[in-house]
Amino acid sequence: GVNSSRWIISPMDTRYRCWETWMAVLVAYSVWMFPFEAAFLSACPHKTEQLLSIARSIVDLFFAVDIILTFFVAYIDPTTQLLVSGSGQIAMRYLSTGFIMDVASTLPFEELLALAFTAKHKISLCFSLLGLLRFWRLRRVKHLFTRLEKDIRFSYFWVRSARLLSVTLFLVHCAGCSYYLLADRYPHKGKTWMGVINPNFRETSLWIRYISSVYWSITTFSTVGYGDLHAVNVVEMIFIVFFMLFNLTLTAYLIGNMTDLVVEGTRRTMEFRDSIEAALNFANRNRLPPQLKEQIIAHMCLRFKAECLNQHRLIEQLPKSIYKSISQHLFLPIVEKVYLFSGVSRELLLLLVTRMKVEYFPPREHVILINEAPLDVYIIISGEVELIDYGSYNGGHKEEETVVATLQTGDVFGEVAALCSTRHGITYRTKTLAQLLRLRTHDLIEVMQIKREDKATMIHNILAHI
Amino acid sequence: GVNSSRWIISPMDTRYRCWETWMAVLVAYSVWMFPFEAAFLSACPHKTEQLLSIARSIVDLFFAVDIILTFFVAYIDPTTQLLVSGSGQIAMRYLSTGFIMDVASTLPFEELLALAFTAKHKISLCFSLLGLLRFWRLRRVKHLFTRLEKDIRFSYFWVRSARLLSVTLFLVHCAGCSYYLLADRYPHKGKTWMGVINPNFRETSLWIRYISSVYWSITTFSTVGYGDLHAVNVVEMIFIVFFMLFNLTLTAYLIGNMTDLVVEGTRRTMEFRDSIEAALNFANRNRLPPQLKEQIIAHMCLRFKAECLNQHRLIEQLPKSIYKSISQHLFLPIVEKVYLFSGVSRELLLLLVTRMKVEYFPPREHVILINEAPLDVYIIISGEVELIDYGSYNGGHKEEETVVATLQTGDVFGEVAALCSTRHGITYRTKTLAQLLRLRTHDLIEVMQIKREDKATMIHNILAHI
Amino acid sequence: GVNSSRWIISPMDTRYRCWETWMAVLVAYSVWMFPFEAAFLSACPHKTEQLLSIARSIVDLFFAVDIILTFFVAYIDPTTQLLVSGSGQIAMRYLSTGFIMDVASTLPFEELLALAFTAKHKISLCFSLLGLLRFWRLRRVKHLFTRLEKDIRFSYFWVRSARLLSVTLFLVHCAGCSYYLLADRYPHKGKTWMGVINPNFRETSLWIRYISSVYWSITTFSTVGYGDLHAVNVVEMIFIVFFMLFNLTLTAYLIGNMTDLVVEGTRRTMEFRDSIEAALNFANRNRLPPQLKEQIIAHMCLRFKAECLNQHRLIEQLPKSIYKSISQHLFLPIVEKVYLFSGVSRELLLLLVTRMKVEYFPPREHVILINEAPLDVYIIISGEVELIDYGSYNGGHKEEETVVATLQTGDVFGEVAALCSTRHGITYRTKTLAQLLRLRTHDLIEVMQIKREDKATMIHNILAHI
Amino acid sequence: GVNSSRWIISPMDTRYRCWETWMAVLVAYSVWMFPFEAAFLSACPHKTEQLLSIARSIVDLFFAVDIILTFFVAYIDPTTQLLVSGSGQIAMRYLSTGFIMDVASTLPFEELLALAFTAKHKISLCFSLLGLLRFWRLRRVKHLFTRLEKDIRFSYFWVRSARLLSVTLFLVHCAGCSYYLLADRYPHKGKTWMGVINPNFRETSLWIRYISSVYWSITTFSTVGYGDLHAVNVVEMIFIVFFMLFNLTLTAYLIGNMTDLVVEGTRRTMEFRDSIEAALNFANRNRLPPQLKEQIIAHMCLRFKAECLNQHRLIEQLPKSIYKSISQHLFLPIVEKVYLFSGVSRELLLLLVTRMKVEYFPPREHVILINEAPLDVYIIISGEVELIDYGSYNGGHKEEETVVATLQTGDVFGEVAALCSTRHGITYRTKTLAQLLRLRTHDLIEVMQIKREDKATMIHNILAHI
Incomplete structure (x- = not known):
C-alpha cells in the first residue's frame, strides 16, 4: 500500500481537475x-480531410491516456465518505x-476497418454507426456542468443557461448534419429538400451547404418554420416527425428551466x-402621522438590507466544534480588550465567547429601552451606540431627547444593570x-459561578469603572 | 466639509429623482x-438627417451635464448605511x-472622426462600432425599472410587464434595423431578403422599408414565421441563426416571468x-344541519376578507421604539376616555398602552363565552358588541337568546371578571x-402593582360604574 | 326606510343571481x-341586417332595464360588512x-346618428368608434368568472380553463374581423391579404370570408403561421406587428396559467x-425484513388516503361558538349512549363534548399499546377496535397474538386505566x-371536579360495568 | 359467501395486474x-383489410372476457378500506x-350493421360514429398511468414524460387521419390540401399518404407550420381552427408539466x-482564516450528502407498533452485545430499544465535547469514533490534539458520565x-428504575469495565 500510494492521484488535486476540464x-x-x-467528409477537400x-x-490518444490515468485516481467511497487510494x-x-x-x-x-475492407462506402457506414459510441463520452461534459x-x-443562472445553450446548439448541429445526410444519400437528387431549390447543390461550397442545414x-427547432426549406420526400418527412417530437420536449424543458430561474430570482x-405593502396599508388604515409612517418604511427597508447579515440559522447548523473555533477567532480579540474582562482568566473568556451571538442593528434602532429588564449585555464590534435621556417622562414628547454619550467599538453596555439585577x-x-x-445575563452569571476569583475581578472592574 | 456640502445634492432629493427619470x-x-x-440614415432626406x-x-450635452452633476451627488455607504457627502x-x-x-x-x-477623415463610408462604419458604447447607458433604464x-x-404586475415589453420592443427594433442593414450593404441586390420581393427596394419610401423590417x-420573434420574407443568402442565414438562438431565450424568459406573476396572482x-372546500367536505361528511353549514361557510368567507386586517406579524417585526410610538398614537386617545382609567396617571396609561393589541372580529363572532376564564379585557375601537343571555342553559337551544345590551366605541368589557378573578x-x-x-388580564394586574394610588382609582371606578 | 325597503332586492337573492347570469x-x-x-354588416343580405x-x-332594452334595476339592489358595505338597503x-x-x-x-x-345624418358611410364609422363603449360591459363577464x-x-380547473378559452376565442374573433375590415376598406383591392389569393373576394359568400379571417x-395566434395568408401592404403589416405583440403576452399568460394549474394538480x-420513497429507502438501507417493509408501505398509503379526513386544522380555525355547536351536534348523541355517562347531567356532557376531538385511524393501527400511560380515553364513532393479548412478552414474537374482544360503535375504552391512574x-x-x-384524561378529570354528584355517578357506572 | 369467494380474484393479485396491463x-x-x-381502410389492399x-x-373477444371477469374481481370499499369480495x-x-x-x-x-344494411357507404359512416365509443376504453390506459x-x-419523471408523449402521439395520429379523411371525402379533389400538390393522390401508396398526414x-401541432401543406377549402379551415385551439391547450399543458418537473428536480x-453561499458570505465577511473556511464548507457538503440518511421525520410518522418492530429488528442485536447490557433482562432491553434513535455523523465531527453535560449515551452501529485529548487547555491551539483511543462497532460511550452525573x-x-x-440519559435512568436487579447488573458491568 505505501509504495503504490505514491503514484495515486487525489481526485481533488488541482492538476487533475485541469486535466478533467481539458478532457471535457x-x-x-x-x-x-x-x-x-x-455528413460532409466526402465533400471536403483532401487536405481538410487529412487534417x-x-x-x-x-484526441483518441488523449482518451487512451485518460483510460490508463483513471487506474491511478483515488475515489471517495460513498458509504464511509473516505478517500480510497488502494490501487x-x-x-x-x-x-x-x-x-x-x-x-x-x-x-x-475506422482505421481498423480500413485494414479489413478496402471499399470506401462500407467504411463510411460502419463509421457512422460505431461513431455513435462516442456519445458515451458526453457523460464527462454532463459531469463538468453538474460540478x-x-x-x-x-453564477447558477449563467451555468445553467450555458448548459441549456450547449444542449440546444448541439442538437441543432446534429439535426442539421443528419438532414443534409438524407439529402446527400437520397437517390433522386431533385426530390430532396436541398435539390428542390438548387438541383446541383453538391457543386456549391461546403460552407454554404453547412450553413443552410443549420x-x-x-x-424548425425555434418553431418559426418559414417554409422556404421543407421536407420533399417520405424519408425526410419521417425524420422531421421525430425531430419535432424531440423539439417539443426540449422547448418545454427550456421554458421550464427559465421559469424556475425567474421564480427563484424574483422571490426576494x-x-x-x-x-x-403590508406596512403601508397598516399605516394608512390607522391614519398614522407621516413622520411615523416614514420611520416604519425606513425600518422595513433597512431590515431587508441587513437581513442577509444575520446568520443565526447558518451558525446553528454548524457543529459545536466549528462554532467554538469561529467564535474564538472572531470575538476573543474584542472581548479581551473590554474593561469588564481585564485580568479575567483565559478559560473563563473561552466559555463566555462560545455563548455570545453577533447581531446587526439598523441605524437609529433602540437596543435597550429605559425601564427594561436586564436580559442581555452587549459589546460593540463596529458602529456607534448613543445613550439617550428622554427627560423624566413628561408626556413622552420626543423633542426633548438628549444624547448623553456615544459608545464605540470595544465598549460594553448593559453590564451594570445585569450584575446589579x-x-x-x-x-x-x-x-x-x-x-x-x-x-x-443568565449565561454571564452562570459562567461567573464557575471561578470565584474571576467573579471578584469582574466586580472589581465594574466598581473601578463607575 | 461645511462649505463644500452646501453644493452637495442628496440622492433622495425629489428634483434629482426627476432629473434621473428625465435622463432615463x-x-x-x-x-x-x-x-x-x-441602418436608414443614408436613406433619409437631408433635412431629417440634420434634425x-x-x-x-x-442629448449628448445633457449627458455631459449629468457627468459633471454626479460629482455633486451624495451616496449611501453600503457598510455603515450612512449618507456620504464629502466631495x-x-x-x-x-x-x-x-x-x-x-x-x-x-x-x-462621429464629429471627431469627421475632422480626421473626410471619406463618408469610413465614418459610417466607425459610427456603427463606436455607437455600440451607447448601450452602456441602458444601465440607467435598468436602474429605473428596478427602482x-x-x-x-x-403595481408590480404592470411595472414588470412594461419592462418585458420594453425589452421585447427594443430587441425587435434592433433586429429589424440590423436585418435591413444586411440587405442594404449586400453587393448582389437581387439576392437579399428584400430584393427578392422588390429588386428596386431602395427606391421605396423609408417608412415602407422600416415597417417591412420590423x-x-x-x-420571426413571435415564431409565426409566415415565410413571405425569408433569408436568401448565407450572411442572412447566419444572422437569423443567432437571432433565433437569442429569441428562444427571450421567449422562455417572457413565459417564465408571466408564469411567476400568474402563480403569485392566483395564490390567494x-x-x-x-x-x-375543506370546510364543505367536513360539513358534508358529518352531515351537519344546513344552518350550521352556512354559518361555517360564512365565517370562512369573512375570515378571508378580514385576514389582511390582522397585522400581528407586521407589528411583531417592528422595533420596540416604533411600536411604542404607534400604540401611543393609536390607543392613548381611546384608552384615556374609558371610564375605568379616568383619573389614572399618564405614566401608567403609557405602560398599559404598549401592552395592548388590536384585533378584528367578523360580525356575529363570539368574543367571550359564558363561563370562560377571565384571560383578557377588551376595549371597543369601532363596531358594536352585544351582551347575550342564553336563558340559563336549558338544553342549549339557540332560539332563546336575548340581547341584554349593546356596547359601542369606547366601552370596555371583561374588566369586572378580570379584576374579581x-x-x-x-x-x-x-x-x-x-x-x-x-x-x-395578567398584564393589567402586573401594571397595576407598580402604582398603588392608580390601583385604588381603578377599583373605585369599577365600584362607581357598577 | 320601512316602505322603500319593500322594493329593495338582496344581491344574494337567487332570482337576482339568475338575472345577473342572463345579463352576462x-x-x-x-x-x-x-x-x-x-366588418361584415355591409356584406350581409338585407334580411339578416334587419334581424x-x-x-x-x-339587448339594449335589457341593459336599460338593468340600469333601472340597479337602483333597487342592496349592497354590502366593505367597512362594516353589513347589507345597506337604504334607497x-x-x-x-x-x-x-x-x-x-x-x-x-x-x-x-347608431339610431340617434341616423336621425342626424343621412349618409350611410358616416354612420358606419361612428358606429365603429362609439361601439367600442360596449366593451365596458365585459366587466360583467369578468365578475361572473371571478364569482x-x-x-x-x-371545478377550479375547468372554470379557469373556460375563462382562458373565452378570452382566446374572443381575441381570435376580434382580430379576424379587424383584419377583414382592413382588406375591405383598402383602396387597392389586389394589394390586400385576401385580394392576392382571390381579387374578387367580395363576391364570395359571407361565410367563406368570415372563416378565412378566423x-x-x-x-397567427397559435404561431403556426403557414404563410398561405400573409400581410401584403404596410397597413396590414402594422396591424400584424401590434397583434403579435399582444399574442406574445396572451400566449405567455396561457402557459403561465396552465403551469399554475398543473403544479397545483400534481402536488399531492x-x-x-x-x-x-423515503420509507422505502429507509427500509432498504436498514435491510428490514420484507414483512415489515410491506407493513410500512401499507401504512404510508393508508395514511395518505385518510389524511384528508383529519380536519384538525379546519376546526381550530373556527370560532369557539361554532365549534361548540358542531361538537354538540356530532358527539352528544353518541356520548349520551355511552354506559360511562348514563345518568350524568347534560351540563357536564356539554362541557365534555367541547373538549373532545375526532380522529381517524387506518385499519390495523395500534391505538393504545400495553403498558402505556393512560393519557386518553376513546369512544368509537364508527369502525371496529380489537383488544389484543400478546401472551406475556415471551420474546415479542407476533405470531402468538390473541384477539380477546372486539369493540364497536358506542363503546368506550381506556377509561378504567384513566380513572384508576x-x-x-x-x-x-x-x-x-x-x-x-x-x-x-386530564380534561376528563378536570370536568369531573366541577360536579360531585356526576363524578359519583361515573365511578358507579364503571364499577357496575366491570 | 364461503363457496363463492373461492372464485373471487383479489385486485392486488399479480396475475390480475398482468391481465390489466395486457388489456391496456x-x-x-x-x-x-x-x-x-x-381514414385509410378503403385504400388498403383486400388482404390487409381482412387481417x-x-x-x-x-381484441373485442378479449374485452368481452374482461367484462365477464370483472364480475369476479373484489374491490376495496372507500369508506371502510376493507376488501369486499361478496359476488x-x-x-x-x-x-x-x-x-x-x-x-x-x-x-x-360494424358486423351487426352489415347484417342490417348492405350498402357499404352507410356502414362506413356508422362505423366512424359508433367507433368513437371505443375511446371510452382509454380510461384503462389512464388508470395504468395513474398507477x-x-x-x-x-421514475416519476419518465412515467410522466411517457404519459405526455403518448397523449401527444395519439393526438397527432388522430388529427392526421381526420385531416386525410377530409381530403378523401371532399367532392372537388383538386381543392383539397393533398390534391393541390398531387391531384391524383389517391393513386399513391398508402404509406406515403399516411406519412404525409402525420x-x-x-x-401544425409543434407550431412550426412550414406552409407546404395548408388548408385549401372552408371545411379544412374549420377543422384547423378547432385543431389549433386544442393544440394551444395541449402545448401549454406540456410546458406546464415540464416546468413542474424541472422545478422539482432542481430544488435540492x-x-x-x-x-x-450563505456559509461563504459569512466566512468572507468575518475574514475567517482559510483553514476554518474550508472546514465550514466541507461540513456543509457532507451534511448535504448525509441529510437523506437522517430519517427522523419518517420514523416519527410511523405508528408506535411499527416503530417498535423496527427498532427491535435493527437495534436489539447490537444492544445485546454491548458490555453495559450483558446479563440484563430482555424486557428492559426492549423498553430501552424503543427509546433509541439512530443518527448519522459526517467524518471528523465532534459528538461530545469535553466538559459537556452528560445528556446522551451513544452506541456505535457503524464507523469509528476517536477519543481526543487537547492537552489541558493551554490556549486552545489545535495542534496538540492526541488520539487517546478509537472506538468501533458495538462500543458504547458517554455511559460513565451519564450514570455518575x-x-x-x-x-x-x-x-x-x-x-x-x-x-x-434521562430515558436510560427512567428505564433503570423499573427493575432493581437490572440496575445492579448494569452498575456492576460499568465497575468491571473500568
Whole structure:
C-alpha cells in the first residue's frame, strides 16, 4: 500500500481537475465533429480531410491516456465518505463500471476497418454507426456542468443557461448534419429538400451547404418554420416527425428551466414588496402621522438590507466544534480588550465567547429601552451606540431627547444593570449600522459561578469603572 | 466639509429623482435612435438627417451635464448605511466606478472622426462600432425599472410587464434595423431578403422599408414565421441563426416571468378555495344541519376578507421604539376616555398602552363565552358588541337568546371578571365587523402593582360604574 | 326606510343571481356581434341586417332595464360588512361609480346618428368608434368568472380553463374581423391579404370570408403561421406587428396559467411519492425484513388516503361558538349512549363534548399499546377496535397474538386505566378504518371536579360495568 | 359467501395486474387503429383489410372476457378500506358504474350493421360514429398511468414524460387521419390540401399518404407550420381552427408539466447552493482564516450528502407498533452485545430499544465535547469514533490534539458520565461517517428504575469495565 500510494492521484488535486476540464473540451470537440464528418467528409477537400483525421487520432490518444490515468485516481467511497487510494480497489471499481464503454468509444474503428475492407462506402457506414459510441463520452461534459452548478464561484443562472445553450446548439448541429445526410444519400437528387431549390447543390461550397442545414435546423427547432426549406420526400418527412417530437420536449424543458430561474430570482423582491405593502396599508388604515409612517418604511427597508447579515440559522447548523473555533477567532480579540474582562482568566473568556451571538442593528434602532429588564449585555464590534435621556417622562414628547454619550467599538453596555439585577436607567440607540455581541445575563452569571476569583475581578472592574 | 456640502445634492432629493427619470427618457431615445440611424440614415432626406444630428448633440450635452452633476451627488455607504457627502469621497467613488465608460459613451465620435477623415463610408462604419458604447447607458433604464419594481405605489404586475415589453420592443427594433442593414450593404441586390420581393427596394419610401423590417423581425420573434420574407443568402442565414438562438431565450424568459406573476396572482384565490372546500367536505361528511353549514361557510368567507386586517406579524417585526410610538398614537386617545382609567396617571396609561393589541372580529363572532376564564379585557375601537343571555342553559337551544345590551366605541368589557378573578357571567358577541383592543388580564394586574394610588382609582371606578 | 325597503332586492337573492347570469350572456352576445357587424354588416343580405338590428335593440332594452334595476339592489358595505338597503345610499353609490359608463354603453348611438345624418358611410364609422363603449360591459363577464372561480361547486380547473378559452376565442374573433375590415376598406383591392389569393373576394359568400379571417387569425395566434395568408401592404403589416405583440403576452399568460394549474394538480402525488420513497429507502438501507417493509408501505398509503379526513386544522380555525355547536351536534348523541355517562347531567356532557376531538385511524393501527400511560380515553364513532393479548412478552414474537374482544360503535375504552391512574393492561388495535372520539384524561378529570354528584355517578357506572 | 369467494380474484393479485396491463396494451392498439381504419381502410389492399378485421374481432373477444371477469374481481370499499369480495356486492357495483359503457364499446356494431344494411357507404359512416365509443376504453390506459405514477419503482419523471408523449402521439395520429379523411371525402379533389400538390393522390401508396398526414399534423401541432401543406377549402379551415385551439391547450399543458418537473428536480441543488453561499458570505465577511473556511464548507457538503440518511421525520410518522418492530429488528442485536447490557433482562432491553434513535455523523465531527453535560449515551452501529485529548487547555491551539483511543462497532460511550452525573472528561469525534444509536440519559435512568436487579447488573458491568 505505501509504495503504490505514491503514484495515486487525489481526485481533488488541482492538476487533475485541469486535466478533467481539458478532457471535457476534447469530448466537446469530438462529439461536435462526429456528425459533421459523417455528413460532409466526402465533400471536403483532401487536405481538410487529412487534417481532421490527424486531429481525430490525437484526441483518441488523449482518451487512451485518460483510460490508463483513471487506474491511478483515488475515489471517495460513498458509504464511509473516505478517500480510497488502494490501487487494487481503484482498478476493481473502474473495470466494473465504465472501463468497457470507455475503451469501446476510444478504439479507432475506422482505421481498423480500413485494414479489413478496402471499399470506401462500407467504411463510411460502419463509421457512422460505431461513431455513435462516442456519445458515451458526453457523460464527462454532463459531469463538468453538474460540478459547475454546485460550484458557487460561478453564477447558477449563467451555468445553467450555458448548459441549456450547449444542449440546444448541439442538437441543432446534429439535426442539421443528419438532414443534409438524407439529402446527400437520397437517390433522386431533385426530390430532396436541398435539390428542390438548387438541383446541383453538391457543386456549391461546403460552407454554404453547412450553413443552410443549420439554418433549416434552427428555423424548425425555434418553431418559426418559414417554409422556404421543407421536407420533399417520405424519408425526410419521417425524420422531421421525430425531430419535432424531440423539439417539443426540449422547448418545454427550456421554458421550464427559465421559469424556475425567474421564480427563484424574483422571490426576494416579491417578499420585500409584500412586507412594505403590508406596512403601508397598516399605516394608512390607522391614519398614522407621516413622520411615523416614514420611520416604519425606513425600518422595513433597512431590515431587508441587513437581513442577509444575520446568520443565526447558518451558525446553528454548524457543529459545536466549528462554532467554538469561529467564535474564538472572531470575538476573543474584542472581548479581551473590554474593561469588564481585564485580568479575567483565559478559560473563563473561552466559555463566555462560545455563548455570545453577533447581531446587526439598523441605524437609529433602540437596543435597550429605559425601564427594561436586564436580559442581555452587549459589546460593540463596529458602529456607534448613543445613550439617550428622554427627560423624566413628561408626556413622552420626543423633542426633548438628549444624547448623553456615544459608545464605540470595544465598549460594553448593559453590564451594570445585569450584575446589579436592576432595571435599565437609560435608553440605548444605534447611531449607525451597528454590529453587537449579545451575551445573555443568565449565561454571564452562570459562567461567573464557575471561578470565584474571576467573579471578584469582574466586580472589581465594574466598581473601578463607575 | 461645511462649505463644500452646501453644493452637495442628496440622492433622495425629489428634483434629482426627476432629473434621473428625465435622463432615463433621453437614454431610451438615444439607444432607440442609434440602430435606426445606422441602418436608414443614408436613406433619409437631408433635412431629417440634420434634425437627427442636432437632437443627438443636445442629448449628448445633457449627458455631459449629468457627468459633471454626479460629482455633486451624495451616496449611501453600503457598510455603515450612512449618507456620504464629502466631495472628495464622492469624486473618488465615481472615478473608480462608472466615470470612464460614461465619458466614452458621451464623446461625439462621429464629429471627431469627421475632422480626421473626410471619406463618408469610413465614418459610417466607425459610427456603427463606436455607437455600440451607447448601450452602456441602458444601465440607467435598468436602474429605473428596478427602482419602480420596488416602489409599491406602482403595481408590480404592470411595472414588470412594461419592462418585458420594453425589452421585447427594443430587441425587435434592433433586429429589424440590423436585418435591413444586411440587405442594404449586400453587393448582389437581387439576392437579399428584400430584393427578392422588390429588386428596386431602395427606391421605396423609408417608412415602407422600416415597417417591412420590423414586420419581418416580429414575425420571426413571435415564431409565426409566415415565410413571405425569408433569408436568401448565407450572411442572412447566419444572422437569423443567432437571432433565433437569442429569441428562444427571450421567449422562455417572457413565459417564465408571466408564469411567476400568474402563480403569485392566483395564490390567494387558491388558498381561499382550499379552505372553503375543506370546510364543505367536513360539513358534508358529518352531515351537519344546513344552518350550521352556512354559518361555517360564512365565517370562512369573512375570515378571508378580514385576514389582511390582522397585522400581528407586521407589528411583531417592528422595533420596540416604533411600536411604542404607534400604540401611543393609536390607543392613548381611546384608552384615556374609558371610564375605568379616568383619573389614572399618564405614566401608567403609557405602560398599559404598549401592552395592548388590536384585533378584528367578523360580525356575529363570539368574543367571550359564558363561563370562560377571565384571560383578557377588551376595549371597543369601532363596531358594536352585544351582551347575550342564553336563558340559563336549558338544553342549549339557540332560539332563546336575548340581547341584554349593546356596547359601542369606547366601552370596555371583561374588566369586572378580570379584576374579581371570577368566570364571565354572560356571552359577548360582535354585531358588526369590530375592532377591539385586547389587554391580557395578567398584564393589567402586573401594571397595576407598580402604582398603588392608580390601583385604588381603578377599583373605585369599577365600584362607581357598577 | 320601512316602505322603500319593500322594493329593495338582496344581491344574494337567487332570482337576482339568475338575472345577473342572463345579463352576462347578453353581454357576451353583444360584444361578440359588435366586431362581426362592424366588418361584415355591409356584406350581409338585407334580411339578416334587419334581424341583427332588432336583436341589438332588444339587448339594449335589457341593459336599460338593468340600469333601472340597479337602483333597487342592496349592497354590502366593505367597512362594516353589513347589507345597506337604504334607497338613497344605493342611488348615491351607483351614480358615483358605474352609472355614466353604463348609460353611455347602452344608448343606441347608431339610431340617434341616423336621425342626424343621412349618409350611410358616416354612420358606419361612428358606429365603429362609439361601439367600442360596449366593451365596458365585459366587466360583467369578468365578475361572473371571478364569482365562479370562488364558487367551489364548480371545478377550479375547468372554470379557469373556460375563462382562458373565452378570452382566446374572443381575441381570435376580434382580430379576424379587424383584419377583414382592413382588406375591405383598402383602396387597392389586389394589394390586400385576401385580394392576392382571390381579387374578387367580395363576391364570395359571407361565410367563406368570415372563416378565412378566423383561420388567418388563429393560424397567427397559435404561431403556426403557414404563410398561405400573409400581410401584403404596410397597413396590414402594422396591424400584424401590434397583434403579435399582444399574442406574445396572451400566449405567455396561457402557459403561465396552465403551469399554475398543473403544479397545483400534481402536488399531492409528488408528496405521496416523496414520502413512500423515503420509507422505502429507509427500509432498504436498514435491510428490514420484507414483512415489515410491506407493513410500512401499507401504512404510508393508508395514511395518505385518510389524511384528508383529519380536519384538525379546519376546526381550530373556527370560532369557539361554532365549534361548540358542531361538537354538540356530532358527539352528544353518541356520548349520551355511552354506559360511562348514563345518568350524568347534560351540563357536564356539554362541557365534555367541547373538549373532545375526532380522529381517524387506518385499519390495523395500534391505538393504545400495553403498558402505556393512560393519557386518553376513546369512544368509537364508527369502525371496529380489537383488544389484543400478546401472551406475556415471551420474546415479542407476533405470531402468538390473541384477539380477546372486539369493540364497536358506542363503546368506550381506556377509561378504567384513566380513572384508576394505572398503565394499560392490554393493546387496542383498529380492525377497520375507525373514527374515534379522543378525550384527554386530564380534561376528563378536570370536568369531573366541577360536579360531585356526576363524578359519583361515573365511578358507579364503571364499577357496575366491570 | 364461503363457496363463492373461492372464485373471487383479489385486485392486488399479480396475475390480475398482468391481465390489466395486457388489456391496456389492447386498448392502446384498438384506439390507435380506429382512426387509421376509418381514414385509410378503403385504400388498403383486400388482404390487409381482412387481417385488420380479424385483429379487431380478437381484441373485442378479449374485452368481452374482461367484462365477464370483472364480475369476479373484489374491490376495496372507500369508506371502510376493507376488501369486499361478496359476488352480489361486486355485481351491483359494476352494473351501476361502468358496465353499460363497457358493453357498448365492445359490441361489434360494424358486423351487426352489415347484417342490417348492405350498402357499404352507410356502414362506413356508422362505423366512424359508433367507433368513437371505443375511446371510452382509454380510461384503462389512464388508470395504468395513474398507477405507474404512484409506483415508486419507476421514475416519476419518465412515467410522466411517457404519459405526455403518448397523449401527444395519439393526438397527432388522430388529427392526421381526420385531416386525410377530409381530403378523401371532399367532392372537388383538386381543392383539397393533398390534391393541390398531387391531384391524383389517391393513386399513391398508402404509406406515403399516411406519412404525409402525420407530417402535416406534427408540423401544425409543434407550431412550426412550414406552409407546404395548408388548408385549401372552408371545411379544412374549420377543422384547423378547432385543431389549433386544442393544440394551444395541449402545448401549454406540456410546458406546464415540464416546468413542474424541472422545478422539482432542481430544488435540492438550489437549496445546497443557497446554504453554501450563505456559509461563504459569512466566512468572507468575518475574514475567517482559510483553514476554518474550508472546514465550514466541507461540513456543509457532507451534511448535504448525509441529510437523506437522517430519517427522523419518517420514523416519527410511523405508528408506535411499527416503530417498535423496527427498532427491535435493527437495534436489539447490537444492544445485546454491548458490555453495559450483558446479563440484563430482555424486557428492559426492549423498553430501552424503543427509546433509541439512530443518527448519522459526517467524518471528523465532534459528538461530545469535553466538559459537556452528560445528556446522551451513544452506541456505535457503524464507523469509528476517536477519543481526543487537547492537552489541558493551554490556549486552545489545535495542534496538540492526541488520539487517546478509537472506538468501533458495538462500543458504547458517554455511559460513565451519564450514570455518575459528571461532566465529560474527554472529547469524542467521528473518524469516518458514523451511524450512532443515541439514548437520552434521562430515558436510560427512567428505564433503570423499573427493575432493581437490572440496575445492579448494569452498575456492576460499568465497575468491571473500568
